[in-house]
């Protein structure tokens with residue numbers, strides 16, 4: 001397993017071992033985790049780590065190789081050949097799959113659904129765990145996913161469980177796709193979201209669950225700025241030494 005971490009920017013908060021601050025953001029698909037975590041990272045000078053992108057890269061690998069993502073044994077056998085590297089350019093995470101930048105390609109619905117399937121397999125999760133933990137060793141991070149607070153970074157200084165109703169999440173996704181000119185159906189999107197939640201919450205390996213020490217944020221009735229402020233407030237309440245004017 002050749003996994004490496006690199007960065008092309010050095011303006012993030014880089015602290016000594018004791019000074020590193022980790023914010024774990026977990027929650028279901030479409031709760032706005034990535035948009036919000038990226039913005040919080042920018043405000044705080046942290047690295048943003050999108051762990052879903054890594055599962056998507058494994059899913060893309062399987063699709064490219066013609067491996068059925070429902071075939072646990074075949075996926076678990078092949079995952080060792082998917083060398084995933086994360087780097088950052090202008091603060092944006094890039095995902096390399098066997099040396100190829102796949103950051104754009106992994107964003108389709110097909111890859112998202114396949115990622116939900118492959119992420120249920122323990123060997124896939126084990127394959128990505130070190131990569132995720134290594135990213136949080138040297139830099140202060142805000143990392144989003146499904147099991148960050150419970151499994152990847154159980155000692156994270158601050159944990160947030162970000163959710164929203166399935167209907168609100170479907171409407172957000174519908175608007176996003178429409179803006180990109182992609183034909184879509186709101187009911188189908190909501191069904192897809194419900195199915196993904198069911199799979200992510202009911203799998204045996206690291207299911208999506210709120211960590212006991214995570215703060216629950218329901219963004220159904222909140223705008224982006226309110227959610228960002230709430231996350232920064234959670235971090236400050238858990239000891240992030242920061243001038244409050246940053247998040248006012």
Ligand code: DC
Nearest residue numbers: 051052053055115116119145146147
């Ligand atoms: O957040 P996302 O939609 O990009 O994630 C794609 C899939 O990856 C999601 O359905 C569940 C899985 N995932 C996971 O199991 N654990 C994580 N830490 C992140 C994502």
